[in-house]
Amino acid sequence: MNKIVANAQAAIEGIEDEMTLMLGGFGLCGIPENCIAALVEKNITGLTCISNNAGVDDFGLGLLLQKRQIKKMISSYVGENDEFERQMLSGELDVDLIPQGSLAARCQAGGSGIPAFFTPAGYGTEVAHGKEVRWFNGKPHILEMALTADFAIVKAWKGDRFGNLMYKGTARNFNPLMAMAGKITIAEVEELVEPGELDPNHIHTPGIFVQRIFQGVDYEKRIEQRTVRTRS
Amino acid sequence: MNKIVANAQAAIEGIEDEMTLMLGGFGLCGIPENCIAALVEKNITGLTCISNNAGVDDFGLGLLLQKRQIKKMISSYVGENDEFERQMLSGELDVDLIPQGSLAARCQAGGSGIPAFFTPAGYGTEVAHGKEVRWFNGKPHILEMALTADFAIVKAWKGDRFGNLMYKGTARNFNPLMAMAGKITIAEVEELVEPGELDPNHIHTPGIFVQRIFQGVDYEKRIEQRTVRTRS
């Protein structure tokens, strides 16, 4: 069992124009930097990207937006960048905004063979338009559908050739959920380790969910809001 | 934040006749031995127990069955013990058998505020009787409802006074899911440690799901099927 590929270029083999991708990360935290760069380089276009956010102008998914490679974003919170705003307001970019918890649950459901579930989030709002409403325990809920993707691209801290992954801190976020929901899941990791080095009890994403893995290079790990306190 | 109680007797305070309990474990692996003993001792009756299995004649939930404290079992696989069989066939014990994956997902849903979801498991079988059927992606699914309990009782390996838990090996099984779904969740652990000793990245059950915790004593950890190979 060896899922290691040489690099991001090899990892994104098979990703084509008009495909649907999931990309892990929250803000710029835990995003697959290497694969995003490779997608930019290969200039794959017409992409539908499922990702909680859309990066900033010059980093993360913003890089794909700059080159107009994205046709549609499915996200919970966007617009930290001007190009996104311009494309959205001009109608070039299709944007589907969905509640963050529903996004997380829909990815998890997609990877779990649960095609749909009821959630209270969004009832009575425009998010509920066209969706089935049903009351449970005296409370209204709406029916949300699972999400899957042609490729899911995630970023982890450590991984092995079986595809087992461990994340660090809040860089975990959507990564394990999207890893479950890709028809093909690509994991880029900061460090490839030998099988057995990761304690089976501490593996966050079991290797079965991952088809390709590689050790990324030159991680910038940019901080979006650097907040500090002063030593007193 | 200190959720530590002295022992199993203190932990089960408030559990009353006719309540619904979830009990973690798979077979005899990862079962809350101390709390089961305390429930036997206190002779609480009329219980509805949600647990994947029902123990054996002289261990696990079998101890509660011997004293006829259980009115109804909600499980996926039972009958490893004679008393269970006798009570079930005589009609003394009500038994609701549900697919193991649906049981796991229904507990998780119950703890997650998802009141119902669609699953393919059980379609076309007696499990589907009276349940809504809907087709997704060309496949029939049935609507399953979330499960919750008055008390969830789980067993973990290590825990701290915040209620954070780590499980060991396959003793994890249903424990983290049931921990989420109890109105009150009791955790018994083999070892209580200081907050901070458990790496935040490796905590399986965040403390928010746990209301009471104590260090259990005299764990027998009985093996149901001791299978070994010989050294050649």
Add this chain to the structure above:
Amino acid sequence: MLDKNGIAKRIAKELQDGWYVNLGIGIPTLIANYIPQGISVEFQSENGILGMGPFPFEGEEDADLINAGKQTITAMKGASIFDSATSFAMIRGQHINLTVLGAMEVADNGDIANWKIPGRMVKGMGGAMDLVASAENIIVAMMHTNKRGQSKLLRQCTLPLTGTRCVKKVVTNLAVMDITPNGFKLLERAPGVSVEDIQNATEGRLIVEGDIPEMEV
């Protein structure tokens, strides 16, 4: 009249020992600075951490440790980290004891609008819709009126809703109010603010019963 810190300080008095709390961006974030003595609470951030601590000391920022506002944070002893599905399981499953968020508008039936202004760039709801649809105990922290002096406490929201009939309490620069079946029930006045001031600044139904005490902050 209270400033933003005053609002945060007043809401902090609602905290109870052992509570799990989710604080939204803006005024709510300030509440963490005013936790009453002798009380221990844990802060959850919906991207996936429980036991969020203060900002790191300079030079100790970790790109892999941020909150839902994308700010660098620290983790307290006893913190735990989890994926976003588990995080919203905590929220949707009503394991969070208190949610505090800002709003553009609150209606006197508990409706809230805080995510979208038609015609303007829409950034998205983030976790707000999950939070308001699920939380049993929601306090809105906001200024009583908007920049044009118009009341933000309305008979009915005019902006697209974030959630319906969900807000339990509103704390503004002028007042503390519960939301009841008959509208905003005035509980406390901010220092130096009269009942009449509050009535003038409130478009929704305001219930004033008996003597309204000035709040202690």
Add this chain to the structure above:
Amino acid sequence: MLDKNGIAKRIAKELQDGWYVNLGIGIPTLIANYIPQGISVEFQSENGILGMGPFPFEGEEDADLINAGKQTITAMKGASIFDSATSFAMIRGQHINLTVLGAMEVADNGDIANWKIPGRMVKGMGGAMDLVASAENIIVAMMHTNKRGQSKLLRQCTLPLTGTRCVKKVVTNLAVMDITPNGFKLLERAPGVSVEDIQNATEGRLIVEGDIPEMEV
């Protein structure tokens, strides 16, 4: 005619490198003993482990490490442990490449019955219903006839179903058959077994086209 080990051996030839496999209790469990040379597969057990290894050496049993049959096991290098919901996410989400289980009856449309005999003690379906409802590649391993000599390959199941139209292949002591829209398609005969023997032991529709080779085990 094959014995139980022979059935397991034949099914093992279906394994492909890199596959994730869930083996049911009984004959399927034996398959792990016959993994072809040069092939690497990982075994999943639905209680929550991937990368299940052989039984432990005597004295090394760990009560906290068992399989779905409640047997003590070991974990291979690269194994992972997870909760039961994640385990069934793998199963329901079709991440498992092959599921092998036993059956009491299989119908020629792929229906399977393997969990309940009316009038007898019912132990429950365990994970079987999730497995058969979800898996894309299900092989049934069983004897061709029951203890009373009656065919277990039927036109229609008589026992309560575990799942419908789900079995893809059946390997018995007599034959290997695919399930097709028109019934059991005979692919291979067990050593020393004639097509007629198989026809006599099969109540469901059996398709025999051309020469049926004897299987190589």
